[in-house]
Amino acid sequence: MTEDELDQILETYEVPEPPAGFADRVMAAAHPRPARRWSATSWGVLAAAAVLALALALVGLWPTRPVTGALHARRRTEVTLGARGVAVAENGARLRWTVDGTRAEIEQSEGDVFYRVSPGQPFVVRTPEGDVRVRGTCFRVEVLEMNVSPQLFAGAAAGALVAGAVVVSVYEGEVAVQNEHGEVSVEAGERSVIEPSRAPSEPSDAPASLARRPRDPQTEAARDETPATRGIDEMDAPALRARLRSVAARSRERAHEVERLRGLLDDAELADPGRSRFFPASPADLRRWADACQLRLDQPPVMGIEPGRVGEHAETLELDPAEARAVQDAIERAHSSLTEDLRALYVEATGDVDGAAALSPRAMLAEIRDKAGTAEQHRNVMHRIARERAGLERPPPADAELSPSERAVRRYARVGDEFQERLARALGPERARELRARDEGWPWARSIFAGCDDD
Amino acid sequence: MAARARSPDGAREEVDDLTLERARRGEPEAQRALVERYQRPVFALLHRYRGPSAEVEDLAQETFLRVFRELPSFRPRGRARLSTWILTIATRLAIDAQRRADVRSRHEPDPPAAVVSPERLVERKSAAAAVAAAVSDLPEPFRAALVLRVYHDRSYREIADAMECDVGTAKSRVSRARRRLREALGEGMA
Numbered sequence: 001m002t003e004d005e006l007d008q009i010l011e012t013y014e015v016p017e018p019p020a021g022f023a024d025r026v027m028a029a030a031h032p033r034p035a036r037r038w039s040a041t042s043w044g045v046l047a048a049a050a051v052l053a054l055a056l057a058l059v060g061l062w063p064t065r066p067v068t069g070a071l072h073a074r075r076r077t078e079v080t081l082g083a084r085g086v087a088v089a090e091n092g093a094r095l096r097w098t099v100d101g102t103r104a105e106i107e108q109s110e111g112d113v114f115y116r117v118s119p120g121q122p123f124v125v126r127t128p129e130g131d132v133r134v135r136g137t138c139f140r141v142e143v144l145e146m147n148v149s150p151q152l153f154a155g156a157a158a159g160a161l162v163a164g165a166v167v168v169s170v171y172e173g174e175v176a177v178q179n180e181h182g183e184v185s186v187e188a189g190e191r192s193v194i195e196p197s198r199a200p201s202e203p204s205d206a207p208a209s210l211a212r213r214p215r216d217p218q219t220e221a222a223r224d225e226t227p228a229t230r231g232i233d234e235m236d237a238p239a240l241r242a243r244l245r246s247v248a249a250r251s252r253e254r255a256h257e258v259e260r261l262r263g264l265l266d267d268a269e270l271a272d273p274g275r276s277r278f279f280p281a282s283p284a285d286l287r288r289w290a291d292a293c294q295l296r297l298d299q300p301p302v303m304g305i306e307p308g309r310v311g312e313h314a315e316t317l318e319l320d321p322a323e324a325r326a327v328q329d330a331i332e333r334a335h336s337s338l339t340e341d342l343r344a345l346y347v348e349a350t351g352d353v354d355g356a357a358a359l360s361p362r363a364m365l366a367e368i369r370d371k372a373g374t375a376e377q378h379r380n381v382m383h384r385i386a387r388e389r390a391g392l393e394r395p396p397p398a399d400a401e402l403s404p405s406e407r408a409v410r411r412y413a414r415v416g417d418e419f420q421e422r423l424a425r426a427l428g429p430e431r432a433r434e435l436r437a438r439d440e441g442w443p444w445a446r447s448i449f450a451g452c453d454d455d
Numbered sequence: 456m457a458a459r460a461r462s463p464d465g466a467r468e469e470v471d472d473l474t475l476e477r478a479r480r481g482e483p484e485a486q487r488a489l490v491e492r493y494q495r496p497v498f499a500l501l502h503r504y505r506g507p508s509a510e511v512e513d514l515a516q517e518t519f520l521r522v523f524r525e526l527p528s529f530r531p532r533g534r535a536r537l538s539t540w541i542l543t544i545a546t547r548l549a550i551d552a553q554r555r556a557d558v559r560s561r562h563e564p565d566p567p568a569a570v571v572s573p574e575r576l577v578e579r580k581s582a583a584a585a586v587a588a589a590v591s592d593l594p595e596p597f598r599a600a601l602v603l604r605v606y607h608d609r610s611y612r613e614i615a616d617a618m619e620c621d622v623g624t625a626k627s628r629v630s631r632a633r634r635r636l637r638e639a640l641g642e643g644m645a
Contacts, residue, residue, distance in 0.1 A: 001637045009640060010605055012583040013590065015502040019512060022498075023490040026519045031483055316630075439634075446634070447641045 001445050002301050002308050070096045073111065081106065085123060088114040093143075112142040127166045129194040130179030137173025137188075141166060144243050165242035166194040195242050204236065278441025279416075280433075286390035293379075295386040295449045297412075298441030300331045300419045303362040307335035313443045317435050323427060327435075330422040334415060335361070341411050342368070349404040365408055373405030381409045382449045416442055469537045479526045490519050493538060496607060497545045503602045504549045506591045514552060518545040535616060542607060543617035546599050553595055589639040593632055600625055601632035 001009075071079055073089040080086055082099030085106075089095055093111025097104065102121045109128060116138045117123045125132040125141055132141055144165045168177050169191040177184050177192045182199025186192045190203035277285065278298040289296060301308020308331060314324045343356040346364040350356075350371050356364065369378050387393035396402060402410070419442065423432035436442055470478075470492050477485035497518050501511045521544050529540055593601060596618060603609040603617060615625040 001640065003633070006633060006637055006640070007605070009582055009586055010590075010636070013503065013586040013606075014583060015499045016507075018494045018498040018515070022494055022512065022515065023487050026490050026516050027483060027487055029516060030486065030520055030523050443634075446638045448638060449641070 001447075002304070003311065005304075067099045068097065070094075081123075084118040084120050086116045108141055108143055110143050112140065114138070114140045127194070129166045129196055130177060130200055132168050133176040133178065134173065137175055138171040139173075139175050139186075140169045140171070142169075165196070165239070165245075167239055167242075168192050168194070168200075193238050193242060195238075201238060278446055279436050281389075283391070286386075287392065290383075290386040290390040290392055293383050293386065295382045295389075295413065296441075297416055297445075297447045297449070298436070298443075299416045299445045299447075300334055300442055301444040302331065302335040302338050302415060302419075303360060303365075303445070305360040307332045308444060316443050317438055319435075323431075326426040327423065330419060330426060333422060334419045337418075338411065338415060342408060345404045345408045345411070349408075361412075365412055368408045369405050373403060377403075377405060378409060379449075381406045382413075385410065385413050472531065475531060475537065478523070479529070481523070486519075486523055489522070493541050494519075496538065496542060500542055500545050500602055500607060501549055503587075503590060503606055504546070504598060505552065506587070510552065514545070514548050517548055521548070535613065539609060539613045539617070542603065542609070543613075546603065546617050550595060550599060585640060586636075589636050592639065593635055596620075597628050597632035597635065600628035601636070604629045 067082065069079070071077060071089055071094070073091055073093045073095075075091050077089045078086060079089060079095065079097075081097055081104050082102065084102055085099075085104055087095065087106070090112040093113050094109045095113065096107040096109075099105075104117075104123045106115075106123075106125045107127075108125055113125075115125065115134075117134050123134050125134075127141060127143055129143075132139065144167065168175065168186055170186045170188050172188050174185060174187045177186055177194065177200040179194060179200065181197070184192050184200045184203055186203045190205060192203050193201045195201075278296050281289070281296070310319070310324050310328050310331065314327075317323075317327070319327060338361050342361050342364045346356045346359070346368055347353055349368045355367075359367070384393060388395045416436075420432050420436050423435065426432075427435075469475075470489055474485050474488050478489045494515065497515050498511065501514050501518075505511055505514065518541065522541055525544070529537065531537070535543070590598065590601070599618060600614055603614045604611075609617070611622050611625045611629070614629070615622045618625060618628075620628075
């Protein structure tokens with residue numbers, strides 16, 4: 001496709017007119033009508049309403065809007081959860097919360113978080129394996145290593161993760177740990193483990209260091225410990241088994257994920273023509289393109305009635321004047337040769353001698369394909385050529401009886417290589433190759449023919 | 456009636472100096488005249504950059520509100536024409552909106568990039584639809600550079616100013632956008 005042809009195609013892209021009344025809307029937004037002046041009576045009513053709202057808020061009756069938030073901690077981070085709660089999230093912890101008045105609901109999908117909660121209305125920490133309900137206490141919730149489903153790994157909500165196990169350690173007060181399989185009450189100095197598809201374990205004594213209640217979150221935050229080292233050293237057998245299972249499962253998931261990402265990367269590279277080369281193509285490139293049913297062609301401007309010009313690509317290719325003349329000469333010879341070959345095939349396929357004399361190579365090729373073959377046959381030929389280039393299939397022997405359509409397509413597909421050979425004769429093989437590789441393929445026309453029969 | 460590509464907007468005369476001066480002073484009638492004069496290229500740019508979307512009108516409105524706010528700083532005898540200055544504001548708003556959208560969707564699987572085979576081109580109802588799809592598939596910053604160059608006849612210097620890059624980069628972006636379009640739209644064998 002030449003630059004002019006591209007411009008002609010781009011000109012077909014029309015856009016709608018601006019909607020009627022748009023200027024009115026802009027002016028209305030730019031010059032809003034002045035607000036109504038408040039009278040002394042109005043201010044009195046407003047002041048009374050404010051006092052009432054303040055009074056209601058103080059007794060907890062004013063309907064406040066829920067406050068929501070989310071955190072994926074990259075370091076130890078303290079979060080205030082409304083008026084009653086403070087959380088210290090360790091590196092890697094994920095939280096979402098909704099605080100509505102004095103009620104709070106926290107979704108902890110990952111990591112290790114210490115909570116301090118003042119007495120009051122329900123305060124719930126939801127984990128992937130169960131809920132922790134408290135009324136006033138200090139406790140820690142550790143969501144151990146998780147298995148992440150491939151779809152979710154690409155970016156779903158953290159709350160949808162699949163957990164390995166959850167450890168709840170209580171420093172002060174009492175919490176209820178529950179899931180669909182059961183409920184236990186965990187008191188200060190105890191902890192419970194929630195494993196997937198099981199009821200929370202009966203409370204057991206937590207190791208002394210874990211059961212020690214920090215003086216406050218700030219003190220806790222200052223401790224130079226990481227959950228991983230502290231936890232593993234002091235875990236009991238059930239917790240260690242849970243962690244081992246979850247780490248092993250995570251490793252398997254990660255291995256699958258690596259394979260999936262490799263596949264996606266291949267697809268992305270193939271689907272993004274700008275990222276891929278046309279020339280030079282490595283054997284691996286050719287195989288991948290063939291596997292994806294892609295045939296990539298880079299060509300000189302030879303598909304019009306007249307041969308194209310070197311044009312602005314003399315600059316792209318950094319041609320000196322003599323080289324520019326040589327390249328132009330090669331374009332004209334390539335055009336002449338292609339036109340002659342396609343004319344013969346066109347007459348063979350259609351019997352139309354007059355048409356052959358008048359049509360461009362592009363038009364002849366399209367008509368040969370339409371009259372002497374189907375779109376499916378054409379696609380199959382493209383795919384076979386891609387496989388032959390990749391060495392996955394043998395080219396047809398020279399004396400094979402191919403249809404005019406297939407011969408035309410094969411002739412067309414050779415144009416880029418033949419042009420390089422012509423230039424090699426004029427400028428030398430190294431310079432010809434260098435010119436083709438400069439912009440990763442001949443700059444005048446590039447095509448990707450894509451699609452398999454089962455697409 | 457639709458606006459054609461390579462519309463004459465870029466070549467049309469700018470608003471007269473008196474209207475501009477009155478708009479700078481905040482006179483509503485002059486501001487309205489300015490909106491009516493430049494709404495067409497602004498919509499065309501935003502539509503081609505963002506694709507058909509209800510957001511286009513919001514962005515167009517925000518463009519003009521920002522124009523009104525910043526008009527006192529516009530220098531009529533400066534390097535940029537008024538139309539280019541307005542299109543620059545629209546471009547930057549569109550790019551910002553695109554980045555916000557990218558952040559919102561960064562965890563969602565990317566849609567497959569367009570590789571338009573001749574057969575698929577034929578299946579499309581018109582070349583215009585294929586061009587619209589190919590342009591919308593161009594990654595930023597190539598898309599903005601191409602739209603400004605091809606559809607608004609802006610110079611490379613003007614594109615460079617709008618995109619806050621140097622002239623060479625603007626040229627490169629337009630060139631690469633055109634190359635990607637050639638690849639996506641194919642040789643046109645069909």
